[in-house]
Amino acid sequence: MQTKKIINDGDDAVDEMLDGILLAHGDTLRASEDSGRAIIARHGPRAGKVGLVIGGGSGHEPTFVGFVGQGLADAAAIGNVFASPPPDPALACVKEVSGGAGVLFMYGNYAGDVMNFDMAAEMAAMDDIEVRTVLTTDDVASAPRDEIEKRRGVAGNFFIFKAAGAAADEMRDLEEVERIARHANARTYTMGVALSPCSLPQTRRWNFDLPEGEMEIGMGIHGEPGIERGPIKPADQIVDEMMDRIFDEMDAEQGDRVAVLVNGLGATPLMELYIMNKRVQARIEDAGISTHATWVGNYCTSLEMAGASVTVMHLDETLQRLIDRPCHCAMFRVV
Amino acid sequence: MQTKKIINDGDDAVDEMLDGILLAHGDTLRASEDSGRAIIARHGPRAGKVGLVIGGGSGHEPTFVGFVGQGLADAAAIGNVFASPPPDPALACVKEVSGGAGVLFMYGNYAGDVMNFDMAAEMAAMDDIEVRTVLTTDDVASAPRDEIEKRRGVAGNFFIFKAAGAAADEMRDLEEVERIARHANARTYTMGVALSPCSLPQTRRWNFDLPEGEMEIGMGIHGEPGIERGPIKPADQIVDEMMDRIFDEMDAEQGDRVAVLVNGLGATPLMELYIMNKRVQARIEDAGISTHATWVGNYCTSLEMAGASVTVMHLDETLQRLIDRPCHCAMFRVV
Amino acid sequence: MDANDIKAMLLAAADAMDDARDELCALDGEIGDADHGVAMSGGFGAIRTAIADLDGAVPTDVFNTAAKAFLNAVGASSGPLYATAFMRAGAAVKGKKQIDDADVPGLVSAMAEGIAHRGKAAPGDKTMLDAWGPASDAATAAKGQRAAVVLYAAADAAAAGAEATAGMQAKLGRAARLGARSLGHKDPGATSAAMLLKAMAKSMEKG
Amino acid sequence: MDANDIKAMLLAAADAMDDARDELCALDGEIGDADHGVAMSGGFGAIRTAIADLDGAVPTDVFNTAAKAFLNAVGASSGPLYATAFMRAGAAVKGKKQIDDADVPGLVSAMAEGIAHRGKAAPGDKTMLDAWGPASDAATAAKGQRAAVVLYAAADAAAAGAEATAGMQAKLGRAARLGARSLGHKDPGATSAAMLLKAMAKSMEKG
Ligand SMILES: Nc1ncnc2c1ncn2[C@@H]1O[C@H](COP(=O)(O)OP(=O)(O)O)[C@@H](O)[C@H]1O
Ligand SMILES: Nc1ncnc2c1ncn2[C@@H]1O[C@H](COP(=O)(O)OP(=O)(O)O)[C@@H](O)[C@H]1O
Numbered sequence A, B: 001m002q003t004k005k006i007i008n009d010g011d012d013a014v015d016e017m018l019d020g021i022l023l024a025h026g027d028t029l030r031a032s033e034d035s036g037r038a039i040i041a042r043h044g045p046r047a048g049k050v051g052l053v054i055g056g057g058s059g060h061e062p063t064f065v066g067f068v069g070q071g072l073a074d075a076a077a078i079g080n081v082f083a084s085p086p087p088d089p090a091l092a093c094v095k096e097v098s099g100g101a102g103v104l105f106m107y108g109n110y111a112g113d114v115m116n117f118d119m120a121a122e123m124a125a126m127d128d129i130e131v132r133t134v135l136t137t138d139d140v141a142s143a144p145r146d147e148i149e150k151r152r153g154v155a156g157n158f159f160i161f162k163a164a165g166a167a168a169d170e171m172r173d174l175e176e177v178e179r180i181a182r183h184a185n186a187r188t189y190t191m192g193v194a195l196s197p198c199s200l201p202q203t204r205r206w207n208f209d210l211p212e213g214e215m216e217i218g219m220g221i222h223g224e225p226g227i228e229r230g231p232i233k234p235a236d237q238i239v240d241e242m243m244d245r246i247f248d249e250m251d252a253e254q255g256d257r258v259a260v261l262v263n264g265l266g267a268t269p270l271m272e273l274y275i276m277n278k279r280v281q282a283r284i285e286d287a288g289i290s291t292h293a294t295w296v297g298n299y300c301t302s303l304e305m306a307g308a309s310v311t312v313m314h315l316d317e318t319l320q321r322l323i324d325r326p327c328h329c330a331m332f333r334v335v
Numbered sequence C, D: 001m002d003a004n005d006i007k008a009m010l011l012a013a014a015d016a017m018d019d020a021r022d023e024l025c026a027l028d029g030e031i032g033d034a035d036h037g038v039a040m041s042g043g044f045g046a047i048r049t050a051i052a053d054l055d056g057a058v059p060t061d062v063f064n065t066a067a068k069a070f071l072n073a074v075g076a077s078s079g080p081l082y083a084t085a086f087m088r089a090g091a092a093v094k095g096k097k098q099i100d101d102a103d104v105p106g107l108v109s110a111m112a113e114g115i116a117h118r119g120k121a122a123p124g125d126k127t128m129l130d131a132w133g134p135a136s137d138a139a140t141a142a143k144g145q146r147a148a149v150v151l152y153a154a155a156d157a158a159a160a161g162a163e164a165t166a167g168m169q170a171k172l173g174r175a176a177r178l179g180a181r182s183l184g185h186k187d188p189g190a191t192s193a194a195m196l197l198k199a200m201a202k203s204m205e206k207g
């Protein structure tokens, strides 16, 4: 039996979604002439500014396209569902946003994305546009600390992209924006939990199974298996397991400040995310650190997967300033 | 088998959610001294301004609490899941936001809400605070046109509250704010479709069943049965059935403008909502009218229900100005 | 019968609502929003707590305490309806330390009137009034008999009335939108009303 | 063998990928993200369309067209890997109008090298290279025999290699995070590689 979706032909889902997005947000977004899968910020890209290009597979909305706009990303290259975009849209993004100060690619650390964006970067080099790359690796569950370079990028993208986008918006040079992006990535930690599978529009089959009553901690945002499966626990226990792991990675000192994202994977109601946030904030207070800002909602999803993730960004003066800097995206605003 | 939720004790879900909300959004929201179920806007209520108090059952987040803030509602009275708040929190809201110019109650037209808010209004009268009431009835599927007073308020609350909140923010008097609220309600039309049931935190059982492969058009946001059940159709057909019905109610003339909300019920991904929006906008263009502004996302949910609704507000000069007026709520902003 | 007997009656009702919680939610799920059991067990649970620390009270105090507790714990439709019912019951026996058998029919009628007044339902609208109405009539008809007998008569009439709601088209409440589709489903509020009265009758019999 | 035979081979591969779409998605679901079948059938579907209107072409043109079509339709991991494989194949037969049996081992090895170059995988990493590597060796060993025979040898070696991946721990790709948990599951990319080669061999036999 097919999973329930409000779609037409599953193979058209991504392109129809992008049409719907441009119809709703044409004031801030447009498609590139060269590629319908390259979505460009109408305001943002400008001469002398480092261009920030993000991207990855579809199915994580509002990531990535929702974070394109003034003060954040200048463009996003959009792939098929859970599939890296090919080099062409990424290259189209580069050409559209390049303001002479170079371009930074930022995306989650997945084999496919690395290969495709690297090919795009090689092509850009042929046009004498300097492209640097910073991979996000915030998913602490995706590899042990001694293999940090194997970790995946998940909901923490939200903070990492935001910091880099703000740095570029401050007209810092490529060197500096890259440095800040790496710094932001190094200080951002995410743990996720999944309660149900999701299904691709093209297959309409559950992409894995998670039996009644069970949850999986550390599951990837594409349904990649996680680190521990077991019976669903109370919210406070789930959050405690996440926070223990996050605190374990982050060596915060008394009085340090953090930014928090309690993120829904798609099918989990705000009620549950805010219940989680209550515990997250209690744990942060117990740790003797304080929360500078909190976001709660669906920021990095996995289609209709039920579950959530908690991201903590360990702030310093620079990161706090960059996170607070206004931005205007179709699906996210800081004022 | 219990439904999967990230909660602690189901009976504490609403209060823990509110704690989590205040922890995340303490800069814009606070709880009333008199009642933890009365959430007040830190900025907004002021002397001489009509106070706008909204409210209803929980489980629809960001409706209602998310729309409390400067330029929109001054306070929300929060009930248990899918249950009207008792008179006490509503009365507490009235006392907190009354600025001497009277208070307007706005909420969806449900028997329970009417009884409880009416009792609160009677109590407020004893304190010589004038309270008027405007019920929202935007769900065109919930009763025939000749029984329009029986219709329910659903996602259209978003536009109707916004218009009334902006009118109050313009410092119009109670008479005028009430008139505008009724006017906004009369020009707002919503049609919904449900793909899956939801479950109460206290019971963790599906509150109705919707067999594999089936959808129900016109289902209420509490799972109240709708008007037509059948196999899931392609997105374009679903939207066409909704828009036919909406156009049928709204006598728009060529060149008229509308505001559009494509709303997710909880478990439906943005991808599907934007696919729907593509068709919605095509139908609007075909009708010879034009879209002034579009919102797409989860604005009025039914816990983890899968499904969506389309709301069209038939604008005029006044309504357009009021919809465009800036507001700053914890979960919704117009800048 | 004194305040403690009233308390005992309410505690018995509270237990009955706990037992019936899921059944009532399921009934409400068929034509409403699946929360009636939560509302009733939550409301009477609040009554249980509120009357626990209520010493040396007269019956009216117990009813008024119950009204406030139920209302603020529940909201929903049942909150105002039962709160008003209990306030009317309290008023009906105002000033009395003891209630005798002859007062019981008046108590039941007062509750029914409170519900009718608050909800503005008409008989046949497929609401809890279709249980409370018949209950009131039966109690009045049984006047002169022992309290337990009166309450059993009311409970039986309420049960019959609840059964009859299956044949009614809802005119009020969430089920109203269903029209004909509400046929064949018992109204949850009428069903819980019958259960309440039965539990109260039982406890009266014991006490 | 000319451009049309290459086209026929690719069309046969495209049909094979359509047939295997759900099976490959299911395999990928066990250790990856459940989309490998979508990627392969989508990629070869794009090849099908692209080479349809490609007349009077030489083999290299067909391979280059296939490379571009697959890459832009798919992205993902398989996109760059197969795009590079096809570009290398095109380069291997550059300038030739006709390909004879002796060229076929070189074609297979070129594809394997392209995948190795692009993906930087090592044998035993549990990737499609564990099918393409053995395929390349077998093809080279079969040099001198008829094209179909060479391709069958490659296909059999690829199939054996794919089976062997079930016993490997993933070191690259999405499955890498699984470590030991990836044991017992065949790698989807290696599996599709074996299917491709088999379909190509069959079509060569016919043509
Ligand atoms: N106006 C009314 N008058 C009398 N009873 C009503 C009225 N509206 C609803 N009811 C009763 O309330 C019951 C539903 O109660 P409940 O589920 O607790 O509240 P809600 O409908 O707000 O979820 C219905 O079954 C019906 O018996
Ligand atoms: N670096 C690599 N080198 C060779 N093959 C790889 C590499 N990374 C992944 N693969 C192959 O790609 C397959 C997955 O392809 P696919 O599912 O289409 O892409 P994605 O992993 O992006 O979803 C894996 O089964 C593996 O065989």
Ligand SMILES: [Mg+2]
Pocket (backbone or CB within 6 Å): A081, A082, A083, A084, D033, D035, D076
């Ligand atoms: Mg993929």
Ligand SMILES: [Mg+2]
Pocket (backbone or CB within 6 Å): B081, B082, B083, B084, C033, C035, C076
């Ligand atoms: Mg209810």
Ligand SMILES: [Mg+2]
Pocket (backbone or CB within 6 Å): C028, C032, C033, C034, C035, C036
């Ligand atoms: Mg109910």
Ligand SMILES: [Mg+2]
Pocket (backbone or CB within 6 Å): D028, D032, D033, D034, D035, D036
């Ligand atoms: Mg895959």
